[in-house]
Amino acid sequence: MSKEITSRQEDYSQWYNDLVIKGGLADYSAVRGCMVIKPHGFALWENMRDQLDRMFKETGHVNAYFPLFIPKSFLSKEAAHVEGFAKECAVVTHYRLKNDPNGGGVIVDPEAKLEEELIVRPTSETIIWNTYKDWIQSYRDLPILINQWANVVRWEMRTRLFLRTAEFLWQEGHTAHATKEEAMDESRKMLEVYATFVEEFMALPVIKGVKTESERFAGAEETYCIEALMQDGKALQAGTSHFLGQNFAKAFDVKFLTKENKLEYVWATSWGVSTRLIGALVMAHSDDQGLILPPKIAPLQVVIVPIYKGEEQKAMIGQKVLEITKGLKELGISVKYDESDNTRPGWKFAEYEMKGVPVRIAIGARDLANNVVEIARRDTKEKMTVSLDGLPLYVKTLLDDIQLNMFNKARDYRDSHITEVDTWDDFVRLLDEKGGFLSAHWDGTAATEEAIKDKTKATIRCIPLDNIVSEGSCILTGNPSKQRVLFARAY
Known part of the structure; x- marks a missing residue:
């Protein structure tokens, strides 16, 4: 069987695709950009889902379900949000089909046009905050700690099984709080939940950090993330937790009466991981003979x-x-x-x-x-x-x-691929020769961040949470910098 798998050294991308198919995790679908998750792959997702669900409930969260369809007008209410997702949205314009009178099969009935188009859920902030407006009147109604297990659609043009598909499975937490401090604590708490799950159950070490302004979730004031390293030296974002401030509360006019009888806007978070984690699992642990699955979440031990x-x-x-x-x-x-x-x-x-x-x-x-x-x-x-x-x-x-050995092996690889770099020439050379995370100074501007990305295809994966002040000069511009950030090429 292993003869049917392309080796990692020969073609890492094809090796990954071969493993997903030959390992029985997923298959290609007749629908362009979508995948069929096969029983072995879905059993793996179920184990991951069930463990995460337990961890969410242990931290006080409950599950609910919101509509798949979102009125187009909802996305217009938060400017940054709509700008971030507009190019990926699938749109429903009609509600009925009919037989073609000319014998051409089934056609869209032109008389069945929707008064307002519906967006197939790319994420649920807007539909949920429109609902929260009816649920929240007083501080007694807060906090709301809700999670949803669902599918979402983001119309990707270049897809890869599990890593990037037009439709995928995920969970999305959406919480509402009376204070900024509570919401910030929630964002950081859920990041810790994700980090614990990925490290202890997926045997995959992660780096916890904050995204730059350019890399934040659309509509967030702060995005926390966990970043993992794959065997080809590329990074993969394994989970994100967003502090949304009062942006969505203001967009949907969600206010509450405080203990002091004052009306204030609610504070919000959202956080999620998806079936992309299965792709991370494959790329981080497997070999040329097939999949290697951590015992704690393996469908069959x-x-x-x-x-x-x-x-x-x-x-x-x-x-x-x-x-x-x-x-x-x-x-x-x-x-x-x-x-x-x-x-x-x-x-x-x-x-x-x-x-x-x-x-x-x-x-x-x-x-x-x-x-x-x-x-x-x-x-x-x-x-x-x-x-x-x-x-x-x-x-x-x-x-x-086995669980511990898999984690240690992945951690040793990750740690050996975190390199401090101080010159532009070394930065470019090491990206090609070694890969991994490059710890380098950045002047803090979006223009420099974009220029580095254009020149090298490397992005700032995160500003590590355990960063210390480190005076230096920006890797590209030479301008002053007070801390190092982690760059990498990524999936």
Whole structure:
């Protein structure tokens, strides 16, 4: 199977596409720019979604659902917001089809034109804040802490499975607060939730930071982000949390009566992650043999493959496997016993390696006689012979070790690809030769930021939250700078 995968060194982009397809995560759709998420990929998303949902609820949030369609006039109410999304919007103009009287099939009924066009949801700030106007009258109605699991449409012209598609799945939190301080705290709290999830469950280290004004979410006063590094040295934005100030409250006239009986505008946040995280997972961990999935969110953590001759051996092995699977499930480990007889064990090994199953157990009649099994771990490809006694606990410990090893490997790669740069020549050279994050001085102007992007295709990924004051000169202009920022080429 691995022969069907382009190597990372040969063509990283094609390697990624091959893995997504051959690993059974997704497929191309008849609808241009959209994808079909296959069962293996959707099971992965479900595990990610369920864990995030638990974390959201632990921080006091509840789920709701808002319409897919947004009146066009709503997007006109917040100038920066509409400017940021106008070029990506899909628009519904009619509500009925009819048969072509000339035999041309189905056509749009020209008499069914909508009085006001509807925008297919690119994000939900406008429809939600129009709703919040009816929900909020007093400080007693605040805070509102709502999350939505939904699909959105952004009409991308250049697409790539999971990383950039016209339609994708995500969650979007939208909260309303009585004070600026509460809203700011919420924005930073949710950034920490994202960082914890990505590091502890996806085994992917991130850098927490703030976006520059040019890179902020349309309509936000501050955008916090987590940035991750892929194996080709490019960065990927893994999640964002936005402090929206009072911009949307003013646009939709959402006021509340304070304890002092004064009318004030509400303070807002929004935050979200999407199925793009699956793309990050693939690119950060996998190899030329297939996917490598972290045990904590892998759809299947353990697969057991029997090796036998004849039905008698198969039945004998099957009885022992029942005991093993029971023990694993009691420890909360997902396990599959693949006793199908339409493929050979070697083919099964390759299939589960391709799909990124963290642990593979092979057991034959001789193993059974010796009270052992062979275990292979996907992350290092190491194989070991292990006693059947205490096997479930051994596997649980092994899964924890795989999770930690994957994080450490990704962190070591990331850390070795953060480079301080002080000259323009080194900046350009290292972008091409090494990639990764380049820590460099910037004079703080949008013009310089845009010029660097035009010359190198590198953007400021973030201003790290743990930044310290560092006097220096801008990498491009030589103007004074008080801190370094992280540049990288990115997805």
